[in-house]
Amino acid sequence: MxxxxxxxxxxxxxxxxxxxxxxxxxxxxxxxxxxxxxxxxxYSACGIPYLVGGEVADPExxxxxxxxxxxxxxxxxxxxxxxxxxxxxxxxxxxxxxxxxxxxxxxxxxxxxxxxxxxxxxxxxVPNRPDVPGVETEGVYGVQTLDDGTALLDAVAEKPERAVVVGGGYIGLEMAEALVRRGIRVSLVDLAGQPMSTLDPDMGALVADALRDLGVELHLGERLEGFEESGGRVSAVRTENRTLPADLVVLGLGxxxxxxxxxxxxxxxxxxxxxxxxxxxxxxxxxxxxxxxxxxxxxxxxxxxxxxxxxxxxxxxxxxxxxxxGGGYAAFPGVIGTAISKVCEYEVARTGLSTTEALRAGFEPVGVVVESTTRAGYYPGALPMKTKMIADRATGRLLGAQIVGREGSAKRIDTLAIAVWHEMTVEEMTGLDLSYAPPFSPVWDPVLITARKTAQRLEELRGRD
Amino acid sequence: MxxxxxxxxxxxxxxxxxxxxxxxxxxxxxxxxxxxxxxxxxYSACGIPYLVGGEVADPExxxxxxxxxxxxxxxxxxxxxxxxxxxxxxxxxxxxxxxxxxxxxxxxxxxxxxxxxxxxxxxxxVPNRPDVPGVETEGVYGVQTLDDGTALLDAVAEKPERAVVVGGGYIGLEMAEALVRRGIRVSLVDLAGQPMSTLDPDMGALVADALRDLGVELHLGERLEGFEESGGRVSAVRTENRTLPADLVVLGLGxxxxxxxxxxxxxxxxxxxxxxxxxxxxxxxxxxxxxxxxxxxxxxxxxxxxxxxxxxxxxxxxxxxxxxxGGGYAAFPGVIGTAISKVCEYEVARTGLSTTEALRAGFEPVGVVVESTTRAGYYPGALPMKTKMIADRATGRLLGAQIVGREGSAKRIDTLAIAVWHEMTVEEMTGLDLSYAPPFSPVWDPVLITARKTAQRLEELRGRD
Structure with a gap:
């Protein structure tokens, strides 16, 4: 049957x-x-910011x-x-x-x-919408469906002068960059004290710098209070501290x-x-x-x-x-929170637990940040990158990792993700047989250097116990 | 004391x-x-080809x-x-x-x-030197020490017209590219039927194509017979089939x-x-x-x-x-044969066992090649890459992997290397939480697509058993 x-x-x-x-x-x-x-x-909803920014020409x-x-x-x-x-x-x-x-x-x-x-x-x-006056005003856009994307594209075609992005997560930042690319003055409002609150504050600060370099005006740690309208369209965003004129608002609140x-x-x-x-x-x-x-x-x-x-x-x-x-067997094992994003010239990625998340989960996290380069220092095009590892003090297990760097850095998060997946210790990671050639990494890949420095740090802490 | x-x-x-x-x-x-x-x-001996090619200006x-x-x-x-x-x-x-x-x-x-x-x-x-007449002739260079590198640099400064590279391994290919960059006509001789014999033949063939595109004349499957000299310097390389004029010879025989x-x-x-x-x-x-x-x-x-x-x-x-x-404890766990190289516009990487090596080790390898792109297909700068996985037919365990592709592809070998390291099956790999955003990969990263296709292939084979 x-x-x-x-x-x-x-x-x-x-x-x-x-x-x-x-x-x-x-x-x-x-x-x-x-x-x-x-x-x-x-369709690829993740592609919407690139449609709005113009890297992708056609919604199709x-x-x-x-x-x-x-x-x-x-x-x-x-x-x-x-x-x-x-x-x-x-x-x-x-x-x-x-x-x-x-x-x-x-x-x-x-x-x-x-x-x-x-x-x-x-x-x-469903996109989170803030429970504030004026959120249903025309000109306040979500970024969820391809229809949202085409609506934003139409809005951008009308050459708005100022835009406000509410929310500094991945979508918020990608949209901020897209709007800047369209020649629009962009402000970003977030209740959190840093953009990308899934990163540790020290790594998030690097992303904030990148956004400022791009010309985005940041209003961090500010509560959104509502939207003002004029002639049936949004005209400003009100926070607890200021009123930001806006011809266009993008909600990126997750x-x-x-x-x-x-x-x-x-x-x-x-x-x-x-x-x-x-x-x-x-x-x-x-x-x-x-x-x-x-x-x-x-x-x-x-x-x-x-x-x-x-x-x-x-x-x-x-x-x-x-x-x-279909009658077969397959299982979805779960996730470890891996994510990646491009913000202007910077690449940002994370996996596993942040320091805050690790504390909440009952670990005693130890974080180490290492500055390195995407290629051998002497090889043309070597660009800076920062890698952070968060390890469990008692066991040395890698709990999470974060990367902020220039082109060619962030995809290394996958290497770190599998290490998290397999509950490797940072000391074990120092022995991993990762690829090396000067056009691709220093002789110690940034992943390995960071593992080594984190293992060293844990040893120093043990010395104190 | x-x-x-x-x-x-x-x-x-x-x-x-x-x-x-x-x-x-x-x-x-x-x-x-x-x-x-x-x-x-x-010093970095691996940097010598880039010194000779001119990407690195100074031996220091x-x-x-x-x-x-x-x-x-x-x-x-x-x-x-x-x-x-x-x-x-x-x-x-x-x-x-x-x-x-x-x-x-x-x-x-x-x-x-x-x-x-x-x-x-x-x-x-110590570099392998072929046991043939004339191998000690001036103008026949090894690539091992920084002194070799500076000697080669001096040789290149004399504007030789033709060079022959003997051996198509990593160093041989990197040197071939370096010499082409210096405007020298380059031939490559290898006894093996393909360059990079640590790759499977189908993947090695892609590297051969890349070399031909660069203008390197390939003489594969040809036995080296000796070197001829004129005026105390090398003048030609003799194989079983031909005599290749040469002002300069580079040995890349491992x-x-x-x-x-x-x-x-x-x-x-x-x-x-x-x-x-x-x-x-x-x-x-x-x-x-x-x-x-x-x-x-x-x-x-x-x-x-x-x-x-x-x-x-x-x-x-x-x-x-x-x-x-120093009184601490550390261990080197072993290796899995990870390697990476850049050949012209191509990136080449491998880890684990090749098909031949897997057979020799007693596995029954099943290989699957998948063509994909480095970024989402619609994102600017998405470039082609081919990924091959070699899995054990009986257990589905990933035994090895190879990548040949354009910029942004080969560093994924690290992800594959850790999967080999942890003896993951290709089916397990399909669930890995790897990073995704359009500037970095298609929604299924090439690693995941290849795992999925290899798992499918193994299932089809089981259907036949």
Whole structure:
């Protein structure tokens, strides 16, 4: 008997799950229907800042697979403009509303019920919006969907003079740079005392310097109070200390799992508000999987549940769900908080726990920062980079690492990430057989130098015990 | 009572050992004397091709620490032009000959005996020289010491028209590129059917293409028969198939451990002809350590002894020896054959076992090559790269990996190296939390895509079993 798989959400997680399930089960065995409420499926939301900044010329370039490819090559019935508004686990059906009817959009008729035997919830994340007056004013943009991206592109085309970015996380910084590239004067407001609060303060300070060099006006440690409007559009951003004129505002305050639909259906969500799954991405409800930004996952170092919205996790989790639905076995092991970003001429990356996170998790962290170069010092194009390692004082285990440096530095975070993953000690790391040639690193790669210096520091501390 | 540490060899391994020993033991406790037969100590031999190619302007730039730094800051008595010609373990002394006396160089007087309590043998490697007529002809250069480098620089200054490089390993290729940069017509001769025979043939073929694009004339699979001379200088290289005119010849035939001195003293050497040590870099002789290119080490995947001449190993082994001599504990765990090189616009890297090496070690290797890009496909500057993984069919364990690609690709070998180090399976690797942002990688990093495809391939093969 043919089963029917319904996928809610047509981006990375949902479409990876659908594709993997199809790879293992043919159309006679498994019908696959995917509902996407927006106008696009399977696109790179992470590419939006580069679209706005002009590095990417056309929104279509961010689409990795066009809808007809899913239909024609994968036999996946992908339906755009189709919002699932309810999951009924007893009826084994979802209620779908057309979002493309009428001039105002937003569903003319009653939702229709679509049955499922198996269900994948891949509803993504919702951007955090500050609870302040004026947040719904025109000209205040989120950066979440490709539709947000094209709206921002239109706004930029009108040559605004001043923009304010609220929030100094990855997206906030990437957007600040994008707007500067468009010739716009940019201010950045963040309640935190540094941009990229997932970095330790000493490393975050380097990022702040990079932003100032780019001409971004930083207002750190300042509470947002609201948005002012003029003629129906945003005209200024008010903080506790000042009023910043703004023709355009970008919100970069992070996201939270979009789990309301699942929760309303009785599918358990965790303390992070992400949907709970096991390693195979199964929810507690029979025959229901979840994947991507809407789920809660496990942090392998802190051993706590976390919700991290990131395309790479979404793709992996979707793949895992799809393999399992297809009758195979796959597991998503968890995350260690690896992230990377480019800010002007600087590359920024982190993995594992920051010092604050390590303390919170009960470790006694020892941090060591080493200044080095991307290539052998004498080789042309050697550029400076700083690497920080955070190790557990008692065991020497690498808990986390951060890199801020010029071109060619930050991808080294992957090396550090696998070391964190395998719970290596910094002393063990000094023996790693990493690649060396003058165009690629000093004879001691920055990773190895930092491991060595951290091991030395731990030894000195032991000497004092 | 003050002990006396004698170090034979003043480059990476020897001086690392001396410096680390000094860090832990003051001059009242440990006298340190280092003998270096050449005119330079502590330099980057790996930088020689860039000196010859002109990327590095001055030989002095390759010197990481000048002799007076060792004397003044480390209280290490470094003596240049001092060749140790004999080790007498019973007398606990080494015989030292001055190499800088008289116009012809090469020791006027009798060697004098220098006593030691502890000894570090760091005598490096000797370049392999082919046993063919004319190999001693003027104009035939090795690439081993900084003195070789300056000799080559002088030769290049005379504007030779044609050069022949014998041997297509890392040094051979780097030298070929260096000579092309100097406007010299370069031919490369190798008995092997591909350059970089440490790569699988399919990946080596990409390197051959890159060399041809650079204008290097390749004569692969050809046996060298000898060198012809004219007026006391080399004039041609003779292979079994042809005679290649040459104003300059560079030998890049690899090296072997320079262990004759140790062996003559009765210190055991292994089947690779490298000096045998334990993990702490102790030889079988009481109070005698060895480190660097002169030792034999352990390959963690093949579980066989290997001798690999590489500055990064030498530095690490020297550090380990020095810490142990200083009274601490450190161990060198072994190697996995990681290497990296730049050939024109291409980056080339490898780690672990090649297919041939895996077969020899008793695995059943399965190789998968994936073509991908260094950045997200839509991000400016995304360049092509090919990644190959070699996995064990029975267990899925990653045995080795190779990368050939454009700028920004090859340093990913470190990520693969740690995966090999930890004996990860390719399926496990698909879950790794590696960094992702469009300027740094596609949403699936090439490492992850290749892991996924290799896992798929293994699953298909299992389906057939």
């Amino acid at each position: 043919t089963e029917r798989l319904v996928v809610i959400g047509g981006d990375a997680a949902g479409m990876s799950a659908a594709s993997q399930a199809r790879r293992r089960r043919g159309p006679d065995d498994l019908r696959i229907v995917a509902f996407e409420k927006g106008a696009h499926a399977s 370039e961010l689409v990795s697979r066009r809808p007809e490819v899913f239909r024609d090559e994968f036999d996946i019935d992908l339906r755009l403009h189709s919002e699932v508004v309810e999951i009924d686990l007893d009826r084994r059906a979802v209620a779908v509303r057309d979002t493309d009817t009428g001039a105002g959009g937003g569903g003319g008729g009653a939702p229709r019920w679509e049955p499922f035997d198996r269900l994948v919830v891949a509803t993504g994340a 996201t939270r799992p979009n789990s309301a639909l699942a929760e309303a259906a009785g599918i358990p969500v965790g303390e992070t508000s992400g949907i709970r799954t096991d390693r195979r991405m199964r929810t507690a409800a029979e025959g229901v999987w979840a994947a991507g930004d809407c789920v809660e996952t496990f942090h392998l170092v802190s051993r706590r549940p976390v919700a991290i919205a990131l395309g790479t996790h979404a793709n992996k989790q979707g793949r895992v769900a799809g393999i399992n639905i | 003050t002990e006396r540490l004698v170090v034979i060899g003043g480059d990476a391994a020897g001086m690392s050992a001396a410096s680390q020993a000094r860090r832990r033991r003051g001059p009242d406790d440990l006298r340190i004397v280092a003998f270096e037969k050449g005119a330079h100590a502590s 730039e390759l010197v990481s620490r000048r002799p007076e730094v060792f004397r003044d800051e480390f209280d290490i008595d470094l003596r240049l032009h001092s060749e140790v010609v004999e080790i007498d373990l019973d007398r606990r002394a080494v015989a030292v000959r001055d190499t800088d006396t008289g116009a012809g160089g090469g020791g006027g007087g009798a060697p004098r005996w220098e006593p030691f309590d502890r000894l570090v043998v760091a005598t490096g490697a 090296t072997r451990p320079n262990s004759a001195l140790a062996e003559a003293a009765g210190i055991p050497v292994g089947e690779t002809s490298g000096i045998r040590t334990d993990r702490r870099m102790r030889t079988a002789a009481e109070g005698v350590w060895a480190a660097g290119d002169c030792v034999e080490t352990f390959h963690l995947v093949s579980r066989r002894p290997v001798a690999i001449a590489l500055g990064t190993h030498a530095n690490k082994q020297g550090r380990v020896a020095g810490i142990n001599i």
